[in-house]
Amino acid sequence: MKFEHLIQINDPLNPLMDTITREQLWRGLVLRAEQPTLFIPHLDECTIGERDAGSFQRRLRYGDLTVADRVVFDPMNEVRYEVPAQGEIPASLLVMRIEAPDQHNLLVRFRYDDGHPDSQDAASQMYDDFKRSAYKEADIDTVRIVRELAAAGKLDPSPLH
Secondary structure, three states, rough: OEEEEEEEEEEOOOOOOOOOHHHHHHHHHHHHHHHHHHHHOOOEEEHHHHHHHOOOEEEEEEEEEEEEEEEEEEEEEEEOOOOOOOOEEEOEEEEEEEEEEEEEEEEEEEEEEOOOOOOOOOOOOOHHHHHHHHHHHHHHHHHHHHHHHOOOOOOOOOOOO
């Protein structure tokens, strides 16, 4: 199943919405990759392994299930989560891409490919609809947490010591 959606970060027509910078948003997306337990409620543990220029390996533990993935950064633009096929888990992909259609708007496009073809039967389509809804809710939560961290000053550049 392939699925994508947009979440608006800054809305110049809504004065009640706090504006965050692209840099703050980027730091928040990087933090989600490096400390996912802050963002994913049922994740028990994340161990970061080998790092190289622009990417790192992780092991995520959800109870008895462990999933290995690779996170790839395109700085200030995109975070890619690449999950290779492992056990009964097919290869999958999540991309979080920052978009700025103009100087006042900031969006994040979330793009999923779970490694399964689009469903043809009604029961599978219903399951895919459920997954789309769960992905969207998780992404809304990610943006909410990024906003909270930005409002608390935790996504501002750290001072040099």
